[in-house]
Each structure stands twice: as C-alpha cells, then as structure tokens.
Amino acid sequence: MTDIAIAADTRDLFSKFDPLIAEREALLATGVRDPFSIVMDEVKSPTLAVIRGKETILLGTYNYMGMTFDPDVIAAGKKALDEFGAGTTGSRVLNGTYQGHAEVETALREFYGTSGAMVFSTGYQANLGVISTLAGKGDYVVLDADSHASIYDGCFLGDADIVRFRHNSVEDLDKRLGRLPPQALKLVVLEGVYSMLGDVAPLPAMIAAVRKHPNCMILVDEAHGMGFFGEHGRGVYEEQGVEADVDFVVGTFSKSVGTVGGFCVSNHPKFEILRLVCRPYVFTASLPPSVVATAATSIRKLMHAGDKRAHLWKNSRRLHQGLTDLGFTLGTKTPQSAIIAVILNDQAQAVAIWQTLLELGLYVNMARPPATPAGTFLLRCSLCADHSDEQVEQIIGMFAIAGKATGATG
Ligand code: PMP
Numbered sequence: 477m478t479d480i481a482i483a484a485d486t487r488d489l490f491s492k493f494d495p496l497i498a499e500r501e502a503l504l505a506t507g508v509r510d511p512f513s514i515v516m517d518e519v520k521s522p523t524l525a526v527i528r529g530k531e532t533i534l535l536g537t538y539n540y541m542g543m544t545f546d547p548d549v550i551a552a553g554k555k556a557l558d559e560f561g562a563g564t565t566g567s568r569v570l571n572g573t574y575q576g577h578a579e580v581e582t583a584l585r586e587f588y589g590t591s592g593a594m595v596f597s598t599g600y601q602a603n604l605g606v607i608s609t610l611a612g613k614g615d616y617v618v619l620d621a622d623s624h625a626s627i628y629d630g631c632f633l634g635d636a637d638i639v640r641f642r643h644n645s646v647e648d649l650d651k652r653l654g655r656l657p658p659q660a661l662k663l664v665v666l667e668g669v670y671s672m673l674g675d676v677a678p679l680p681a682m683i684a685a686v687r688k689h690p691n692c693m694i695l696v697d698e699a700h701g702m703g704f705f706g707e708h709g710r711g712v713y714e715e716q717g718v719e720a721d722v723d724f725v726v727g728t729f730s731k732s733v734g735t736v737g738g739f740c741v742s743n744h745p746k747f748e749i750l751r752l753v754c755r756p757y758v759f760t761a762s763l764p765p766s767v768v769a770t771a772a773t774s775i776r777k778l779m780h781a782g783d784k785r786a787h788l789w790k791n792s793r794r795l796h797q798g799l800t801d802l803g804f805t806l807g808t809k810t811p812q813s814a815i816i817a818v819i820l821n822d823q824a825q826a827v828a829i830w831q832t833l834l835e836l837g838l839y840v841n842m843a844r845p846p847a848t849p850a851g852t853f854l855l856r857c858s859l860c861a862d863h864s865d866e867q868v869e870q871i872i873g874m875f876a877i878a879g880k881a882t883g884a885t886g
Contacts, residue, residue, distance in 0.1 A: 487598050502827075508827045509834065511842040513721045521545055522734075522862045527839065533867055535857045536841035538671075539827075540814050540841070541703045541784055542862030543734030543774040553735075556769035563764045568595075569751060572762030580772040584739055587775050588710055588725060592747035593828055595739045595768070597760055599699055599728025600626040602738030605756035606695065606726060608634030611663045616656055619665040620644065622672065622849050624697065627665050642847065644677055645669070650685040653692065662692045668701030668712030672848050672856070673807030674815030676701075676712055694725040702778075703732025704785055704814055709778050732778060737771045784861035791859040791868050798872035803885040807854070817843075818855040818875075825884055826853035832878040838871060 504510060513879075522542035523534050538568035543549055556576055566572035577595060584593035596602040609629025611617045617631045622643040631638045644649040649664075656662060664686050666677050679696070686692050698711030706714025711731070713722050723744060729737035740750075751757060752789065762770075796811035799818060807817030820826040823844060830842045841856040848854050859868075879885030 490814060503823065503827065506824075508831050511827060511830055514834075514839070519544075520669070520757065522860050523867060525839070527834070530816060530835075530837055530841050531836070532837045533863075533871060534742045534839050535859070535863075535871055536839055537753075537860065538700070538731040538858050539734060539860050540700075540788060540858065541732045541734065541774075541778060542860050543777070546734070546774065546777065547772045549734060549773045553766040553770040554772040557764075557766040559737065560765035562766075564762045566761060567758055568762045569758050574762075574765055574768070576765045576768040576772065577762060580737075580768040580775070581739075582639050583772040583775040584741055587708070587779055588718075588741040589708075590725075590741040591743050592634075593739060593741045594750060594757065595736070595737060595756075595763065595771075596735060596757055597763055599726065599730060599738035600629075601756040601760065602656065602726050602728070602740050603627050603697065604630045604633055604722060605754040606740045606750070607631060607636075607663065607665065608756070609750055609754040610634070610693070610695075610724075611636035611661070614660070616660055616662040617665060618649070618653060618656075618692075620660055620667065620670070620677075622670050623667065624671065624699070625847070627667075627697065643676065646678060646681045650684055650688065653686065653689040655688075660689050660691065662689070663695060664692050665695045665697065667697040667699070668705065669699075670811045671700050671815060672818050672843060672854060674813045674856075675808050676812045679713055679716045679718050683718050687721070693723040694721065695726060697724050697726045699726070699731060700813060700815065702727045702868060703781070704788055705755070707782075709785065712737055729767075729771045729774075733771050733774045735767050735774065737767060749866060781861075788859060788861040790865075791863050792816065794865075794868050795857065795859060795871060798868070799875055802872070802876055802879055804875070804879065814859045816857045816859070818857065819851045820855065821882065823853050826855060828882040829878045829884055830855055832881050833874055836874040836877060838874045 516525040522539045522544050524530050563573040581593040603626035611634050613635045615636045617636045618639045620643055621640045639652050641652050669676055696713045701711030703709045705712045724742045726740050726846045729735045792811045792814045796816050843854040843856050845851045
C-alpha cells in the first residue's frame with residue numbers, strides 16, 4: 477500500500493480498468509448499494525438470510541435442492557471435521573486423497589451410473605481441467621456462444637482452436653462442424669441449462685447433428701441440471717434420454733449438492749489417465765474432508781429426492797407465471813428450469829429494481845455484460861425446493877411493488 481497520490485495520467489497495468497472504475501463510481505455516486513458486495517451477516521436456512529439487519533428471502537443462490545442445511549449433510553461434515561481434520565494440505569495425486577474423496581467418487585459413479593468419476597476442487601476447475609487436457613493444440617472445441625466462462629477458459633488453457641455456434645442453434649452447430657477438417661479431433665461442449673436466461677438445450681437434436689460428423693466427442697455441463705432434471709436427478713441429458721450419447725458430464729457441488737467442488741463422470745475406458753495429466757487436478761490442493769463428506773451424503777440423498785424436485789418445479793412455474801402476469805420480460809416464454817431471468821433495459825433500471833427488492837427483503841442476483849448474452853442486464857432469480865408456497869407469493873408481491881416503484885412495469 478502507498479499513500480503517495482497517483483498522478484491522473486500515470487499509466488500502469490491497471491489502466492485498462494479505468495473505464496470500469498469510472499462506470500462503477502458513477503453508478504455508486506447515484507446512491508445505490510453495490511450489487512456486487514453484499515454480505516450475508518447470518519444465514520438462517522437455504523431460503524432466509526439476514527443482510528444489514530433485515531431478514532431477507534434468498535432468490536439467487538442456485539441452492540436448488542436446499543441441501544446446505546440438510547441435517548444429515550451437516551452431521552456428515554462435522555464428523556469428518558472431527559475425524560480427519562480441517563484440510564488435506566495436498567494434491568489428490570500426493571497426500572490429498574482421503575477415504576472421503578474416494579467415497580464421494582463412489583457416490584458419483586452410483587448417482588450417474590458411470591464407470592468413472594473424478595472430483596475437482598470446483599466446477600470451474602473441472603471444466604478448466606477436462607477441456608484443456610482433452611483438447612490441445614491442433615484439436616477443436618466446438619461450443620455454444622453463451623457457454624460459461626470456465627468452458628472458454630478451458631479452451632484457452634489447452635490451446636485448442638475454438639469454434640462457436642449460435643446459442644442453442646442445431647443448424648449452426650451442424651454447419652460449423654461441417655467446415656472443420658474431417659480428420660481433426662473435436663470436443664463438442666454443451667450445457668443442459670444455460671444459467672443466464674435459464675433455457676434448456678435441445679440435446680437430442682444437437683447430438684444427432686454432431687453424430688453426422690467424424691471424430692467428435694461430446695461433453696455436457698450439467699451444473700444447473702443436476703439434482704432437478706431427470707428421474708434420478710442426473711440432469712437435462714437424462715431427462716431428454718441421451719445418456720448413452722454423452723461422453724463426459726461435468727458438474728458442480730456448489731448448486732444442488734449444496735457445498736463446493738466439481739466433477740467429471742464418464743464411461744470412457746481410459747478416463748482414469750486424466751488424473752495424471754490434468755493440471756487443474758494435479759497442481760492444487762484437494763477439497764477438505766468435511767466438504768467431501770457433505771457432498772457424498774447430499775449426492776446420495778439427491779438420488780431419492782423426487783418430492784423435492786416436484787416442489788421445485790411447482791415453485792418455478794408459479795414464479796414464472798406471477799412475473800409474466802406483472803408484465804416483466806423473462807428469459808424464456810415458458811418455465812424451462814429453476815432459473816427465471818428478468819430482462820431489463822439498462823444498468824440503471826436493473827440496479828434500481830434490485831435495490832428496491834433488497835430493501836423489501838428479497839435478494840436476487842444481478843448480472844451484467846460481459847457475463848450476459850447480447851449485452852442484457854438481468855435480475856436472475858433461482859428457486860429452491862425449500863421455498864414455501866407462501867414465500868413464492870411474497871416474492872411475487874415484492875416484484876409487483878418494485879416494478880411499479882421503478883416504472884419497470886405499469
Ligand atoms: N459451469 C456452469 C454452467 C456454471 O454456471 C458454473 C458456476 N456458475 C460452473 C460451471 C462452475 O461451478 P463452480 O461454482 O463449482 O466453480
């Protein structure tokens with residue numbers, strides 16, 4: 477730190493951020509709260525927290541199945557903390573594989589019905605690791621233009637050539653694959669649910685398009701599909717009946733599973749070799765024992781969570797209908813997932829509604845470019861199976877007030 481005044485014209489490596497700093501300062505000067513520095517002072521349940529002394533309904537957590545406070549999950553974490561300590565202090569390939577890491581991989585193999593499962597420290601690292609290790613220089617990664625940052629970063633780390641197709645366009649995917657050299661090796665990366673607008677991929681049609689072209693493997697990111705879609709909660713690829721056609725599924729423990737971590741599952745006979753060659757797996761510390769214990773317990777419970785899935789669908793449909801009736805523009809015309817995105821005109825309007833909702837006692841996620849598609853500003857709502865019917869009605873009531881107060885709805 478230095479207290480020497482920095483001359484206005486001084487250029488250094490931070491200079492490229494000057495436009496963003498100026499934009500933020502201008503926004504905060506209008507007196508709004510900073511949407512990206514919220515502190516949860518207390519968290520009472522998957523759906524309730526205290527923010528600056530106010531009890532607040534949580535509607536932007538991706539805690540779809542409410543597993544963060546499941547008593548069995550918490551008990552498993554406490555037991556592992558007592559028995560195995562606070563952390564592993566080591567890589568999975570050295571001293572960082574404990575009985576709990578093996579156990580959570582067994583739970584994943586059972587949950588997904590696959591022969592292989594590999595756990596990473598986050599879902600970001602799972603995409604980074606798997607994509608960069610599978611697709612290197614001279615290979616192609618063919619991805620949806622709206623793919624998550626971790627998918628793009630996996631391509632950069634591996635130095636593969638990136639080919640983007642238009643979001644959820646089967647025709648564009650087919651066309652772009654058709655232009656690539658037939659002998660080249662390609663990894664096609666799809667997501668079950670796209671997290672910005674909450675829309676679902678038409679996987680059977682996309683996979684049929686891929687299968688017309690030689691030398692393609694398919695990876696589906698089910699970060700937002702796991703727990704909620706399909707009879708066993710495996711994801712959109714299960715719900716849409718294409719399990720046999722997908723080579724790799726990547727997922728996270730930070731949404732439906734309710735803790736932190738990432739994974740990849742596969743039936744490929746050579747899958748295990750990735751453990752030795754995947755840099756984001758090898759060169760980082762493994763998850764703490766308490767985390768893998770909570771994840772394993774949660775995953776096993778999610779196998780039998782049909783009732784929770786049904787309630788989450790009910791909540792998602794009700795909120796979608798309620799916000800549509802109020803006149804908001806949503807990311808999808810019909811409810812497709814537990815993510816319901818409210819599309820707004822600009823940053824000022826988005827922040828105004830976001831802040832009004834917070835003052836009323838409702839937290840939603842704000843998203844802005846470059847994370848959002850087509851330069852949109854979004855209020856992203858994600859429902860939880862633990863939201864009660866009354867809470868969903870309260871949420872709709874708060875949107876009604878905020879929409880009117882800010883002029884966003886009539
Ligand atoms: N993939 C997708 C589609 C995601 O939305 C996210 C998280 N937002 C991730 C991967 C990364 O997951 P994690 O939080 O475990 O790093």
